[in-house]
Amino acid sequence: MDWMNLAKNVIGGYDCLREEARAILHEDDAGLLGLINGAYAIRHHYYGKKVKLNMIINAKSGRCPENCAYCSQSIYADTDVQNYALVDQKTLVNGARQAKENHIGTYCIVTSGRKASNREIRAVASAVRQIKEEMSIKVCACLGLIDKDQADALKEAGVDRYNHNLNTSARYYDEVATTHHYEDRVQTIEAVKDAGISPCAGGICGMGETDDDILDMAFAVRTLDSDSIPVNFLRPIPGTKFADKDELTPNRCLKILSMFRFVNPKKEIRIAGGREYNLRSMQCLGLYIANSIFIDGYLTTGGQGESKDMQMIRDMGFEVEENAFETQSQDL
Ligand code: SF4
Numbered sequence: 634m635d636w637m638n639l640a641k642n643v644i645g646g647y648d649c650l651r652e653e654a655r656a657i658l659h660e661d662d663a664g665l666l667g668l669i670n671g672a673y674a675i676r677h678h679y680y681g682k683k684v685k686l687n688m689i690i691n692a693k694s695g696r697c698p699e700n701c702a703y704c705s706q707s708i709y710a711d712t713d714v715q716n717y718a719l720v721d722q723k724t725l726v727n728g729a730r731q732a733k734e735n736h737i738g739t740y741c742i743v744t745s746g747r748k749a750s751n752r753e754i755r756a757v758a759s760a761v762r763q764i765k766e767e768m769s770i771k772v773c774a775c776l777g778l779i780d781k782d783q784a785d786a787l788k789e790a791g792v793d794r795y796n797h798n799l800n801t802s803a804r805y806y807d808e809v810a811t812t813h814h815y816e817d818r819v820q821t822i823e824a825v826k827d828a829g830i831s832p833c834a835g836g837i838c839g840m841g842e843t844d845d846d847i848l849d850m851a852f853a854v855r856t857l858d859s860d861s862i863p864v865n866f867l868r869p870i871p872g873t874k875f876a877d878k879d880e881l882t883p884n885r886c887l888k889i890l891s892m893f894r895f896v897n898p899k900k901e902i903r904i905a906g907g908r909e910y911n912l913r914s915m916q917c918l919g920l921y922i923a924n925s926i927f928i929d930g931y932l933t934t935g936g937q938g939e940s941k942d943m944q945m946i947r948d949m950g951f952e953v954e955e956n957a958f959e960t961q962s963q964d965l
Pocket residue numbers: 697698699700701704705706707744745746747777
């Protein structure tokens with residue numbers, strides 16, 4: 634397929650079809666650079682050479698009653714993650730100060746658990762109010778399933794974005810978790826949108842799903858109109874149900890990222906967890922497709938470190954887009 638021609642059509646407003654998206658996943662390795670070139674044309678059209686940086690604080694860790702098969706914080710996993718309740722406001726605000734000093738655009742407050750209690754929502758909202766009074770930084774909350782009233786409270790406090798990933802397709806969901814359902818996740822995203830918070834929803838690849846599952850997910854986030862799409866690549870963690878799933882290659886990851894870019898051309902595509910583990914020496918090629926990454930590691934796994942990430946961005950001639958995301962990306 635002529636990927637540059639498809640890219641030009643997509644930039645012109647054409648909606649990439651499912652069979653075209655499938656062809657991206659099936660592209661030969663020999664055609665990979667041409668595919669990335671097309672994906673980069675789209676990325677460059679909407680985001681130029683800007684890279685959005687995100688930093689996570691694991692604000693409440695471990696002891697989660699849900700059984701997500703990839704997660705080290707589930708009580709069903711045999712891991713030695715730290716267990717602690719929601720950290721205090723001072724810790725949340727200090728994390729935001731550190732993020733600001735490190736030129737991070739979006740500070741992500743993440744808690745373990747099925748859903749946040751109203752007390753936890755109030756505590757996070759209070760911290761976000763202080764953060765917003767003190768500094769200019771975007772805040773994303775990721776507190777599990779929430780309803781409209783809780784989303785309203787977060788919006789009122791100044792939360793800019795809420796992350797709740799679809800994780801996989803509706804069809805494959807029961808292989809990943811059974812203590813909650815795919816539709817629960819969709820309802821949370823709808824509540825977030827109803828409250829006027831920018832939705833962030835993506836998923837995880839490399840969990841044994843088929844191409845059709847990945848395609849379902851890419852088209853589901855397009856239908857949900859998710860502003861930000863984190864694409865995680867499973868880093869199998871010993872002690873979890875998916876500890877032995879290690880099926881991704883760097884080239885496969887690049888094709889998946891390209892597919893998400895063609896299907897969701899204007900959206901913030903983020904290379905999320907598992908970037909270093911799965912893309913390895915090809916990480917910089919991922920940034921020609923995606924326009925957003927996490928810095929400084931993930932919830933329970935480390936990254937390659939801020940200095941190497943910043944070096945990569947500089948080496949590529951890219952620039953950090955500090956303190957900025959738009960709910961709809963704009964032509965540069
Ligand atoms: S992903 Fe979230 S909900 Fe699932 S087990 Fe881990 S902490 Fe719990």
